[in-house]
Structures are given as structure tokens and as C-alpha cells.
Amino acid sequence: MNDPAIIAHRGFAGVAPENTLGAMEAAAALEETGMLELDVQPAADGTPVVFHDDRLEGRRDGRPMTDETGLIWETPLESIQSAQVLGTDQTVPTLEAVLAAVPASVGVNVELKNPGTSTLFPGQSIDDETLTQQRSKWDPFVERVLEDCDEFDGEVLFSSFCEAAIASLHRKAPHYAVGTLVWDDLEAGLEIARRYDCAAIHPPRNAILGVDMVTTAYAGLDGSEPAIDILEIAHEEGRTVNVWTVETWCQFEALRAAGVDGIIAEYPGLGSWASSSYSRVRP
Template sequence: MARPAVIAHRGYAGIAPENTVAAATRAAQREETAMIEIDVQPAACGTPVVVHDERLEGTRDGRPLTDATGVVWEAPLEELRETRVLGTEATVPTLAELLAAIPETVGINVELKNPGRADLRVGDALPPEVRAERREVWQPFVERVVADCDAFGGELLFSSFCEGAIAALRSVGDYAAAPLLSDDVAAGLEIARRYDCEAIHPPRSAIAGTDAVEASGNGGSDENRDVLEAAHDEGRTVNVWTATNWVQFDELAAAGVDGIIADYPGLSRA
């Protein structure tokens, strides 16, 4: 049986300052890395920058995410590019800068995190009457992201927790897309079907046969038990988030997932 593809979560956030050029270039140097997952949001001017949290003063294990404060999309680009990440010399990069540093032999999973506003519809399968409005919310930012990504010659996969982002991507061009699934797995599958997405990205707790499913109580849901089979029956790749140790990786590999988004390198070789 083929081992799942390894997707470096924020550039292997367990060993490097997440979503930075330094993390991404180190991840790309590892033979096991098939793809690097990154998060994008706009700076105040609309330029896509690579950062996960909406606010710059978040924390990771008690350490400040950056040495700045405030909302990402309200921050001037010049200030963001000088903002240091997790107490290191690495700074918040633009999407274009990060892509320029990555060899095209490694794929990039671009998570469309936020278009620059707080009123997101996260994890919802939207009713018909609001789909066009939500697509328009995301469209300008998605167009900026795609324009930056078009210069990258490697494999690209766009993902998001927001249906509006997937809808905007489909209106911009023919790019591989994946809804990120959270608590409502059925909603994620509905979005994947509505936009004929190439992949889905469920959490570990949605994959039957793993400890995560039992701990979450999701084992009682028919939809959760069948998410892997349903996606494969429909021809979709299943990339699961997030493995933090080799036991989790092995469980997911045994379940038959196609890719595993991992915080650490080396989990696939245990």
C-alpha cells in the first residue's frame, strides 16, 4: 500500500517559525515533503501575506506569535514585512516572496484564510440566497492570490473553511480546490460536491478507525464514518489535518487517506 503524501503544515510548524520563508524552504529540502501548506490573508493594501491568525498578538505555547499587535488586514505591508515571527529573525512574508523561494518540485497548498473582514461564514454550506454575496466578499482577494500564484510553476491546491472562498476560486479559473471540513462533515462534503472539488481536507476526528474519532464521539455519525469512502467513491483526494506524532500518522495511513498534513517531518518513516 502506498504511503500518504506528506504535507508540511505551515512549513512544519513543530520545528520552525510557521508560515515563514525559512520554514518553507527548510520543508522543501526534505525528500518526504510533497507539499507545503500555508495560510494567506491581505495586508491593509490588499497584498496577500502569509500568516495564520487574524491578530498579530496571538500565542503559540505561550510564546507571542509576532512582535506586533493588531489585525493583519489593517496593518501596512511595510510593517508586516518587518514583523518578526515567534521570537526569531524570520518575518511575515508576502505570498509572492514565499513562492519565489520554493522549488517547483514541491507543491503548495494555499489556505484562503481570510479576505480581510471579520464576518466570515466558516464551515457552513451556504443557502442559495447568500452564495453570490459570499463569493463577492472573497473575489477581490482570491484574484490577488491567484495572480501571485500564477508565477509558481509547481502543483497548486487551494483550500478554505469558507464556501465563499471556494466559490470565488471557481469563478476565477480552473484551479484545484478543497473544502476544509470541521465539525460539520456533511456540510464539507456538500460543498465539495457543489463545486466538484478535487480534494477534501477533513480533521483526524472524522476518519474512522483512529483514536481521534473515538475521543471526539464522531464514531456515532454515519457521515463521519463514511467520509473517506464517500470522497474516494466520488474521485476526491482526502488530505487529513493535523498529525503531530508518528502514531497518528500510522493510523491515518492504515485508514487509507491520500495525504497527511503534519506538524513535524519524519512521521512517515517511523
């Protein structure tokens, strides 16, 4: 049985302030980490910043995400960079800063979260007219993200829930690997992956047939057994399957046994609970 690649979700958000430089550096130092997953969207001046929510005052477990307020894409870069994350001394970094701090031996999964608009069509295959309109919103931001990523010497995998973001990448940088993120419509995810010849597909953890988690509601899926075997189909088509977001070693073991290629994990050590390998750092 092959071990899946471990992708640190927002820099292992279960143990560190998510999407911060400190989280990324700590995750990158762990021997198990094959790739870092992070979210990007623009500041008011278009600079790609690493942040998940639309608003700076979103919450995690009752705690404010930052000590600032406002929509990310309407907030000046200086204010975003000084915003303290989850009550720590860590602040919101730019994509450029994260990539400069990450060693080339660790890959980066850059999720295109939002180009600076409240109108998105996540998880949907959209019609040509809507796609053209949406791509015009994504193109300028994608260009800024590519400028930063072109300077990184390590592996870059892009991903997005939004077809227009994937379409923009496909037109502007077809040499980069892209994974389509799947929400509740597995068929739409496969259709988008085929349309843009995506190297990977990223389904939620309860979308994998044969795993007990399929009966658990999560990520838009209601706990009914999926009508299609997305893992088998993706592998038959030559696509990598990276599953999100895994929070326990039981989930990890079940997905490893099912044969997924990568696991987007909330915590380090999920695949090695019986050993101390997660505590080893890179030389």
C-alpha cells in the same frame, strides 16, 4: 499499502516558526515533503501575506506570534513584513516571496484564510443570498492570490473552510484544484465539494472511521463516531482525502493504514520514525 503524500503544515510548524520563509525553505528541502501548506490573507493594501491568525499578537504556547499588534488586514504591508515571528529573526512573508523561494518540485497548498473581514462562515454550506454577499468580499482577494500563484511553476492546491472562497475560485480559476476544509459538519463538507466539483476534501484526523482517533474530541467533533464514512464516500466520488493536522507517528500510521491520500503533518519524519530518511535533503 500506498504511502500518503506528506503536506508540511505551515512549513512543519512543530519544528520551525510557522508560515515563515525559513520554515518553507527548510520543509521544501526535505525529501519527504510533497507539498507545503500555508495560510494567506491580505495586508491593508490587499497584498497576500502568509499568516494564520487574524491578529499579529496572537499566541502560540504562551509566546506572542509577532512583536507587532493589530488586525492583519488593517496593518500596512511594511509593518507586517518587519514583524518578527515567535521571537525569531524570521518575519511575515508575502505569498509572492514564498512562491519565488519554493522549488517547482514541491507543491503548495494555499489555504484561503480570510479576505479581510470579521464575518466568515467557516465549515458551513450557506444560502444563496449569503453566498453572493460573501463572495463579493472574497473576489478581490482571490484575484490577488491568483496573480501570485499563476507565476508559480509547481503544483498548486487551494483549500478553504469558507464556501464563498471556494465559490470565488470556482468562478475565476476553475483549472486549479481545490480542497474543501471540513470542520464539525462532514455532510456540509461533502455537499460543498460536490457543488464545486472539488478535487479534494480535507477532514480533521478524528473524522476517519475505523481509526481510534474518532473517539477523541478535536476540531469541532465531540468524539462521537461519525455518522458517515467520509473517506469511503470521497474516494467513491473520485476525491483525494488529505487529513489534518497530524502530530504523532501513531496518528500517522493509523491514517496511513486507513488509506488516506495525504497527511497534513506538524512535524517531519512522522512516517519514517524507524529510519533516518527525514533527515535527507533534496539534492
